[in-house]
Amino acid sequence: MRHKWKIKGQIERDLQNPEYKKRFDMDYEAFKLAVQFLLALEKKHWSYSDLARAIGTQKGHISRDLKGGGLRTASISRISKIANALDLKFFAVCVSDKKVKAATPIIKKLIAA
Numbered sequence: 001m002r003h004k005w006k007i008k009g010q011i012e013r014d015l016q017n018p019e020y021k022k023r024f025d026m027d028y029e030a031f032k033l034a035v036q037f038l039l040a041l042e043k044k045h046w047s048y049s050d051l052a053r054a055i056g057t058q059k060g061h062i063s064r065d066l067k068g069g070g071l072r073t074a075s076i077s078r079i080s081k082i083a084n085a086l087d088l089k090f091f092a093v094c095v096s097d098k099k100v101k102a103a104t105p106i107i108k109k110l111i112a113a
Contacts, residue, residue, distance in 0.1 A: 030072035033079070036111075037066060040086035054085035 014020045041051060048062040062082075064070040071079065076092055083090035095103045 027069065027072060030069060034066050034069075034071050036088070037071075037082055037086060040088055044086065046086075051082065051085055055081045 015024060041047075044050075046054075048066070049059045052059045052062045061070075065074055065078070065082070076090075080090045093107070
């Protein structure tokens with residue numbers, strides 16, 4: 001008889017903690033935004049320096065925002081400037097918890113288009 005081991009990974013255990021899950025979810029949203037910006041940078045063949053020049057800031061600030069998790073605490077104005085420089089439009093959308101499941105596929109479809 002074989003024993004089926006059920007081993008949970010550390011992240012799965014951590015996500016059972018409501019406080020950790022809340023922080024994880026918030027950080028994950030900022031991570032997804034940073035990925036969108038990085039893909040747009042790549043598409044334009046721009047470096048961090050090019051983006052910094054376009055929005056009138058220093059390369060180090062761009063690095064902090066896109067590598068160091070700085071988007072999590074960046075102002076909406078700053079995020080919007082970065083998006084505009086990358087030929088993107090930033091939409092700040094709030095969705096009730098009850099409608100997240102219904103809204104998510106629609107938003108993902110719009111982003112992928």
